[in-house]
Amino acid sequence: MSFLVGDFDRSRAGALRKFCPWKSARVLQDVSLDMLWEAGKRLILLDVDHTIVKWHEEEFSAEVLAWVAAAKARGFQLRILSNTRHPQRLARLSAQIGIPTKNGKFKPSPEMYKEALKETGIGAEQAVMIGDQIMTDILGANRTGIDGIWLQKMDGPEFAGTKINRVIERIIMSVLYRTLVPSSDEATVAPSRLLDRPIVRQFAKFLAVGALSFLIDTSIRLLLMRKLHIGSELASTVWGQGLMDRFPNLVNWYASEPSRAFAPVAFFCGSFIATFNSFLLNRYLTFKIKEKTDAGKQLLRVLLVSYTGLAINVVISSLFFGIIPGHKTISLVLASVIGAGVAAFWNFAGQKYFAFRVHERP
């Protein structure tokens, strides 16, 4: 989901009103001080991490310092409201940028907001909160009757707890973006960061390889089971009958008719070739293994993962073969989808975290 810049029509936010920002902006210096002043704002409340400085860092950008200096010169009051767990770092940042901090219950509690209003003697309607998190900065502001400006999070890692908030934030904003009146420069929206992440690209490649392998697998199974004929009979029936004649004890426990007797063999052939295809493509494209060292060990691991996946696939496909009585072709495709789906989860986890673990550098 791209970050969108503009004004939110809060009257249309409905039940999500408390989460809805007043405006959104990409970076602090994009927030116009003229606009704030004309809107009657006199108190600016600032979040710290990923709003004025990156998480864990203590160096302000020249742009942030210039914006803060301009705000002070214009006559704004400023306060820092932070949920940081490192009070000493916060004290250093506060001294460096010359803005007092407020103590109190963490956002989204209204406590720190109310303290700042009380201390400055400025009313809630004349205050604005600027922060990068909907679940803390903006929610807390709305609970206090203060307008919130939601900033795009700065690049870089963040606190583990924040990542959970981000998931909820994304869901909420996917709804609230419908109330957005985009600003005129919205054509400059940054592209989605999601696809920039190596792990997402890697997973996308794995899925593409998997889709191709699935196509190969299903085609081979269909060919062997339903398309190939010997004389006027289906080859699967002829070969299945052969299996029943030769290995009655083995076949009897899973099949009562020739085509079902042959099914595991067809499934094995399809899965085997598809697995080989996946191995080659994932090695060179998905996990980009170039080093020749450990190749043997790696191959062994891949085979272990793949053959376990293959066994899972064959067993599950065979169990579901005949899932819809009287519709053998559809049943076969369905059984293949279920088998391949379960095996795909197994294979990705196994290849990523076991087989190619040493070499993977996302």
Ligand SMILES: [Mg+2]
């Ligand atoms: Mg923050």
